[in-house]
Amino acid sequence: MQNDINIKNRRASFDYEFLEEYTAGIMLTGTEIKSIRAGKAGLVDSYCYFHNGELWIKGMYVAEYKLGTYYNHIERRERKLLLQKKELVKLERKTKESGLTIVPVRLFLNEKGFAKIRSPGERKSTTSGKPSNKKTPNGKWTAT
Secondary structure, three states: OOOOOEEEOHHHHHHEEEEEEEEEEEOOOHHHHHHHHOOOEEOOOOEEEEEOOEEEEEOOEEOOOOOOOOOOOOOOOOEEEEOOHHHHHHHHHHHHHHOOEEOOOEEEEOOOOOEEEEEEEEEEOOOOOOOOEEEOOOOOEEEO
16 A cells, blocks of 8 residues: 655744654544545644643644535544553653643654654744844844
């Protein structure tokens, strides 16, 4: 089976600093996996959060399946990410202690055809690459 599905969140590489990388499975419905296999998904504006010791992704876009009936899914619903318990505990502790943000970077299909998501533990980048204008005490603006 050839896997050509490789959906990326390019914006995350500009906004965040990658520390560690995890690969997690996603709990999907039937029409969601069909839409992902058709390449109709997006990771822009999505992020992960913990609720009751489970990792969830919010804001991930999966287009409605065009041949789906009234059983079709909601496009931007919250989806559960599947990691081992040790990884979940480690990530949850890091996000609480040091304020790390977990943002998905890549959505792909593995060799068996299952949808997987790659998400590093990230920290908000301190420099955006753009010069910042600051006002000096004497009232003049300087670019730094």
